[in-house]
Amino acid sequence: MSDVTTSLDTDTIAAIATPSGSGGVGIIRLSGVNALSIGQTVSNLSTLTPRYATYTQFYARDGAAIDSGLILYFPNPHSFTGEDVVELHGHGGQLILNMILRRCLELGAREARAGEFSERAFLNEKLDLIQAEAIADLINAQTESAARQAQASLQGKFSEHIDGIARQMVALRMYVEAAIDFPEEEIDFLSEGKVAHQLATLIQDAHALRSTAAQGAIYRTGATVVLAGKPNAGKSSLMNYLAGDAIAIVTDQPGTTRDVVKEHINIDGVPIYLTDTAGLRETDDAIEKEGVRRAKQAITQADITLHLVDDTDIVNADSLDFTLELKGHCIKVLTKIDLSGRTPGVINKGEHSDHIDSLVVGISAQTGEGVDTLKAVLIDALGLKSPGETLFSARERHIKALNQAIDTLETAQDQFLSSGAGELLAEDLRLAHNYLGVITGKMSNDDLLGEIFSSFCIGK
Ligand SMILES: Nc1nc2c(ncn2[C@@H]2O[C@H](COP(=O)(O)OP(=O)(O)O)[C@@H](O)[C@H]2O)c(=O)[nH]1
Numbered sequence: 195m196s197d198v199t200t201s202l203d204t205d206t207i208a209a210i211a212t213p214s215g216s217g218g219v220g221i222i223r224l225s226g227v228n229a230l231s232i233g234q235t236v237s238n239l240s241t242l243t244p245r246y247a248t249y250t251q252f253y254a255r256d257g258a259a260i261d262s263g264l265i266l267y268f269p270n271p272h273s274f275t276g277e278d279v280v281e282l283h284g285h286g287g288q289l290i291l292n293m294i295l296r297r298c299l300e301l302g303a304r305e306a307r308a309g310e311f312s313e314r315a316f317l318n319e320k321l322d323l324i325q326a327e328a329i330a331d332l333i334n335a336q337t338e339s340a341a342r343q344a345q346a347s348l349q350g351k352f353s354e355h356i357d358g359i360a361r362q363m364v365a366l367r368m369y370v371e372a373a374i375d376f377p378e379e380e381i382d383f384l385s386e387g388k389v390a391h392q393l394a395t396l397i398q399d400a401h402a403l404r405s406t407a408a409q410g411a412i413y414r415t416g417a418t419v420v421l422a423g424k425p426n427a428g429k430s431s432l433m434n435y436l437a438g439d440a441i442a443i444v445t446d447q448p449g450t451t452r453d454v455v456k457e458h459i460n461i462d463g464v465p466i467y468l469t470d471t472a473g474l475r476e477t478d479d480a481i482e483k484e485g486v487r488r489a490k491q492a493i494t495q496a497d498i499t500l501h502l503v504d505d506t507d508i509v510n511a512d513s514l515d516f517t518l519e520l521k522g523h524c525i526k527v528l529t530k531i532d533l534s535g536r537t538p539g540v541i542n543k544g545e546h547s548d549h550i551d552s553l554v555v556g557i558s559a560q561t562g563e564g565v566d567t568l569k570a571v572l573i574d575a576l577g578l579k580s581p582g583e584t585l586f587s588a589r590e591r592h593i594k595a596l597n598q599a600i601d602t603l604e605t606a607q608d609q610f611l612s613s614g615a616g617e618l619l620a621e622d623l624r625l626a627h628n629y630l631g632v633i634t635g636k637m638s639n640d641d642l643l644g645e646i647f648s649s650f651c652i653g654k
C-alpha cells in the first residue's frame with residue numbers, strides 16, 4: 195500500500211458519454227489541456243464562453259458540417275474532472291456521434307478508457323473514491339432506494355462518517371503520542387482512563403458505521419432468497435405471487451419444478467433474487483435428482499431460505515428428508531392457510547423469540563393473506579431498517595476495510611488494557627486509520643484504482 199501513485203495523464207481524452215443506440219441528443223465529452231482548442235476547431239468558433247451553451251455546427255476535416263448542436267466549455271478547475279472540459283451535444287445517432295468523435299481524435303484527443311473521466315476527477319480531488327464509486331452505483335441502481343442511497347454517498351454522506359471516525363483516531367493517536375513523548379509528566383495520561391474510554395467510543399462508532407454500510411451494500415447488490423421445502427408445499431405458487439406473474443409452473447403433481455427458477459423482484463426497495471427450487475425428496479428420477487441437488491446448492495448460497503411447509507399436511511410435512519445447510523437465516527412458512535383455516539401472519543416466535551430462525555409465518559399464495567407479514571419478516575431478517583434518509587450506498591470493499599479497521603482497534607484495545615503500552619496503541623491507531631484511507635482512496639494503489647475504474651463504462 196502506498197499513497198496514490200497514479201500520475202495524471204496530461205493528454206486530452208474524448209468519449210461518447212451517452213449510451214449507444216438512437217436518442218434525441220448524444221453527447222461527446224472532452225477533458226484535458228487541449229479540450230478547448232479541439233472544441234474550437236470542431237465548431238469553428240474562436241471563443242467559447244465558460245459555462246454557456248453555444249449553438250453551432252460541428253465540422254469534418256474537409257469543412258463539411260457533420261451535425262449541429264450545442265457546445266459547452268467548463269474551464270479547470272471548475273469542471274467534473276478538474277481539467278478543461280468541453281461537451282459537444284449533437285443528435286443522438288451512433289454514426290453521427292462517431293463522426294464527431296473521430297474528428298476530435300484527428301485533432302489530437304485520445305479515446306478515453308472506461309471510467310477515465312471519473313478517475314481524473316478522483317486524482318484531481320474533485321471526488322473521493324466512495325463518491326466516484328457512488329456515480330457508478332447511481333447509474334446502475336435497480337431500485338429507487340438504491341438510487342437515493344447512491345446519491346447520498348455521492349453527496350459525501352458516507353465519506354463524512356468515515357472522516358468523523360478518522361478524526362477521532364487521529365486525535366486519540368496525538369494524545370497517546372504526546373503521553374509517550376513526555377513520560378516524566380506528573381499525570382500519567384495513559385492510565386487516566388480517558389484513552390481507554392475514547393478507544394471504546396471509537397470502536398463503538400466504527401461498529402455502527404459498519405452496520406449502516408452493510409445495509410447500504412444489501413440495497414446495492416440485493417439479497418438472495420430461496421424457496422425450499424417438500425414437493426407440493428406451494429413454493430412455485432408463492433414465487434408467482436411474489437413476482438406478480440406466472441413464472442414457475444404450478445400443478446398439484448409433486449415434483450413439477452425440476453430446475454431452479456430465478457426472478458428479480460423488489461421488496462420495500464430491496465432488490466431480491468428470488469429462487470424457486472425443486473421439492474426436496476428422495477427420488478429415482480434422474481432429472482428430479484439433479485433438481486434436488488441444485489436446490490440444495492441454492493440453499494447453501496442463500497441470504498434467506500424460506501422453508502415452506504404445507505399447513506394442510508402438517509403431520510408429515512414438518513420433518514424434512516434433508517438436513518439443510520444454511521448460509522443465512524431460515525424462516526419457516528406455513529402455506530395454504532386458506533385451506534387449513536389458520537390465522538395469517540407470524541404464528542409464534544418459538545422459545546427464542548429474538549432468534550429469527552424460530553419465526554413461523556402463515557400465508558396463502560391463493561388469497562395473499564400473510565404475504566405482507568412475510569415480506570416484513572424477510573426485510574427484518576436481512577437486518578434492514580426501512581430505507582430512511584440516513585442510509586447511503588456502500589460496497590463489499592468498504593465493509594472489508596471497515597472490518598479490518600475494527601479488528602485492528604479491538605486487538606489494540608485488548609493489548610492496551612492488559613499492558614498499558616502506548617507505543618503499540620499508537621501504531622495500531624495508525625494502521626486502522628490507513629484502512630479508512632483505503633475506503634476513501636487517500637491510501638490506495640494503482641491496482642485498486644484500475645480495478646474500480648475499469649468496471650465503469652466508457653465516457654463516465
Ligand atoms: N388452496 C391453496 N392451494 C395452494 C396454495 N399454494 C399452492 N397451492 C396448490 O398446491 C399445489 C402445489 O403447488 P406448487 O406451488 O406447485 O408447489 P411446489 O411443488 O412447492 O412448487 C398446486 O395445486 C397449487 O395450486 C395456497 O396458498 N392455497
Ligand SMILES: [Mg+2]
Nearest residue numbers: 429430450451
Ligand atoms: Mg414447484
